[in-house]
Amino acid sequence: MSASIAITSTHLRPVDMRKDLPGIADLIEICFASTMDADGREYVRQIRRMALEMRGLGISLGSVRRFSVPIQGYVWLENNRIVGNLTLIPYFKGGKVVYMIANVAVHPEFRRRGIARQMTQQGMNHARDHGAAATWLQVREDNHEASQLYLSLGFIERARRTTWTFDPSAQPAAPMLPQVTIRRRTANDWHFQRRWLLEIYPPEISWNLPFNVDRLRPGFWREFLRWMNGERQEAWSAWLADRYLGAAVWEPGNVITDVIWLATNPLEEDLAAQALLAYSHRVLSPRRPVTINFPAGFAAKGIQSAGFRAHNT
Template sequence: MVSDNLILKGKLRSLDSSRDLGVIADLIELCFMGTMDEDGRDYIGYLRKMAQESKNMTWGLGALQNSFSPMQGFVYELNGSIIGNLSMLPFQKGDEFVYLIANVAVHPAYRRHGIARDLTARAIQHARSKNAVSTWLQVRDDNPAAQQLYLSMGFSECCRRSTWTLRPDSRKIIEWNKRFNSSGRSFQDWKKQKEWLSNLYPENVRWNIGLKENKLEPGILKSIRRFLNGQWVRHWSLKKNDRLVGVASLERTHLYADNLWLAAEPGMEPGVLEEVIPQIQKDMFFLRPMTVNFPDKVAEESFQLMGFDKNHTLIWMEERLMRPVSIEV
């Protein structure tokens, strides 16, 4: 550990994806070793694959790069070694162009020297130069030091979201007392499902969690289009005395886990979850791990009862860079 009183004379520079990715992968793995989930490990593998591809192809990252967000960000170098990293991901959030700050990592031996602050300040400056409306980041709820850093730099908390994962080998055998009638989703169920999805996955978060309504919309032509695009989604509707109380949509992904999108009448989330999970397990011949992104503290006991593991709770924070322009008519 370097003394806190030592002034580091390092260099902050833009990420060079042709030579930095392997080192960045090692640094992120070191810094998040105890908290990394399966998707995080997949990302580390992706970085290393990109690093290897860049060595093998003199013409750059090629097709591999095109299947992911362009690599942007900054690194902090000391004596020729990268000891700090910050990634920047551009997003279109509705009508707004924004940046997501991610993978803020500082080597454990060089923390408490302002490196994370310098990297974040440079990222905000870059976002402003690109006319971004805001910068976003996500910080774990068990990392108060990072929370205070970002609050001191002008970020404000917007919401807290928990990610839950159910693995096939960790399913619990539960006595299933059916309270609702389960069936495939009908066309008429979509209106309520869409309304409830807006409550649980508001526009302020869905831009970064992968929820796209066009993948869930009913209709023969839309189903054919999804099939031709290699997309697979299955739906379950739950009713109580012929009244719709919830809809679950299971979306196949190419990641470690499939996405389960839960929509429920307000206050019915625990009951819908406890009812639909056994039904999905009963109906699916081959079941991959399932992940659910949900508002923090909502249906926590039910997730645990169903055998889900909580991956983490993330605090979503935003710093506005440009104020929306209001036009008076």
């Protein structure tokens, strides 16, 4: 994080949940129209729903916490209209507070005037003033304008990930690989599955994902606990003769898409990914779309061959 600069603009103020949500939803829709996926659209719907509920029922801010709407952040106003937004999401990471900056957006008619720079600087100041050990954000690889802005403010790239998506109801099944055997994942597979999971989802990035390696562990008691809690999970392993290629675990996601956690043998990552994911269609169909978060550039051929599309990097 760079040194703090005091922002004194009269256009910039903290988000007021009681009146800003419709303006923020409009702005996010305009600014992210070309890159928004089903979860993004659901997120905007959630903001609008929340705005209606707050207006109609006079909901208190305490009850807002169960929604992932922009509770904290800043807006930029021109003639009382919201033309800029930045959301702040505090997390606990390894016992420390970190802040995530999200939804940085400036209306197209007001760009290149330094609005995003001032909002981001303000977000960084806010995080620092609230004891943040670090401030994180995510930016698409092809978003050069935003990357330029964040680099100039002192952000450093820590990881490059690709989000892959597959819609089992819309895309045909990929052919299975005859040389690979797919079996139910067993406790014996866990040693390597766990090791590869921790390499693919290291703590540096997994704190910001719904990832918990212990939740993916096989075993009777784990499954019993999952059953007791009403949690669903499917796990399968791939073998090339007696060589273990890896495992895939499917879990329901929070919004529109579900998730697959992929643990691939680093010596056979394309083959493993293709075999495991081609099988996923048989397990998941006709379920909801599924996403995979994976290190950019790894197993890309295998994931693509199984019918997944790169949504963003």
